[in-house]
Amino acid sequence: MSLKATKILKNTPSVIASAAVGGKKEHEGPMGDYFDKINDDPYFSLDTFEQGESQIQKQAVTYALRKAKLRQEDIDVLFGGDLLNQCTGTTYGVRDFEMPFLGIYGACSTMAEGLMLASLFVDGGVSDIAMAVTSSHFCTAERQYRFPLNYGGQRTPTSQWTATAGGALAVSAKTSPPYVRACTIGKIVDMGVTDANNMGAAMAPAAFSTISEFFTDTGLAPQDFDYIVTGDLGKVGSRILCELFERENISIRENHKDCGMMLYSFEEQDVHAGGSGCGCAASMLCGYFIPKLRAGELHNILFAATGALMSPTVNQQGESIPSISHLVWLSHEPDSLTPRSCGKEGC
């Protein structure tokens, strides 16, 4: 079955601004200099970790607006979501902005989904300026998905460290790099993994599915891109992804980057299999990759964030973990590389 899930953007809209927010541990890691705003206090001077996470969202949107010299009333639509039950990190974080808001849920793939929707809205003339935002917070995620921090539970070697971080970006008509060239909407993939402490293994097949579909639909190849960026597969998931491609005689080892492998120092920061959370991929995209694409230090990347679409409730009921990956192609040029048309309008 070959569904054409890849959309080639006719008007190649621009990401006109992006901002990355992080916490203390993210600041201390190798990517610490790429954040626009650092918060040393996990409570963000508020009463609860959840209120703290909402501050990440608020800060990310505020900094992105400021960098784009935009006011909140200039924004036609904001796409946002996060990992918390009912996406409250987002809804409480952005409720004061009075922007038209569409909530999205893609677990850790949320920034790819938001960037895709914002770009398609601008490309199709639905919106002039569209934004996307997401976040995660180590302390809210541990409480919700595993144990409260005070419990002191041991972490397995395959477990990942949820980033206290977030990112926001604004998309508008084509003016300056980076340009959004295409996107591939993911399908849910479930290979039967049931270990909630091994998200990388659950998510890698989803990344493989979507990235493969992009190459098939466009006729482009891994070597056409500076980097193929995944969201937060970590050590375990990244190894599986590379092996899945090698089974098809395709090598992505040379230019594969995983945000979960970039955010922290494995030697010094005790993060086991790497970073994770919506904010991991979002902060690396908004703080590191987009500025480098803008400056021309990078020319073409695929950003394929992945999400594990389970909840503790159904996982405890014995269910396996369905996953998804959404992909966006970002470019320094509006017309470098020529994707094969897939023969459909809007594609």
Add this chain to the structure above:
Amino acid sequence: MSLKATKILKNTPSVIASAAVGGKKEHEGPMGDYFDKINDDPYFSLDTFEQGESQIQKQAVTYALRKAKLRQEDIDVLFGGDLLNQCTGTTYGVRDFEMPFLGIYGACSTMAEGLMLASLFVDGGVSDIAMAVTSSHFCTAERQYRFPLNYGGQRTPTSQWTATAGGALAVSAKTSPPYVRACTIGKIVDMGVTDANNMGAAMAPAAFSTISEFFTDTGLAPQDFDYIVTGDLGKVGSRILCELFERENISIRENHKDCGMMLYSFEEQDVHAGGSGCGCAASMLCGYFIPKLRAGELHNILFAATGALMSPTVNQQGESIPSISHLVWLSHEPDSLTPRSCGKEGC
């Protein structure tokens, strides 16, 4: 501040099929004959209520596909979401379909958000055929938001009954009624209500905000529509909504319908303030309103579902309840009534 959140659809796509799924109580109510599929067993012959809710999603999509004479591989994108933590009702319900999937979260406004996104994707040529699906389940919602059923908690007079129901629909290029004419993306509204047993009061101001914005943007008035349909405000929220309009010297009492007031019999079914849940508005739209629009029994309706964007965690931390309402204008004709242009492309 007057943001133009209303989008007039240039190509007025068609809702080519819709299906409504319900449970035993929904079947016994006054709308029982409008469901495509009824399930008497809340477990759906499976092990858990959560698996049951996923069956609602699966059935709704399957019946909508069948009615449209479509195969799952014909669908370019499926928008779906629900009330469960991490939207697992949806992700486990649709994971076998292999459709490109975009998760959305709008609490009980989900069907309006999904219909809006599906319509905008088709209108802009991004997708040929787009679907939307959502569900709710009394037993999963009680366990997650209030108490496990076995606890036997008392319900307050303002509380609503979460529908065990769902709906799915498919949107394609303009062929036959009903047509999607316009939509208004909602903004988050928070009037400080903290009572999680009075969702209607929390959500009514959001419905007022979005419906008012639609009238302002288009120059149309309540009397232009057969019905102004809200999702699940129930008795309390519906009264507040009518009063909010009356303060502006606008009467909507004559043609206001609330799905939460329609689904059950107040006299015979002990539902206190009415029905609620994503599946309440979705099943009434897919099972009742869309067929009547198709047949020409109705000519123009506004469908404005509302969602309360809170979680038990933040509510127990003392937070108020932010809400949102998204609106879609559905019409038997592709060109009856002329909205004033709001002077923006795509609007």
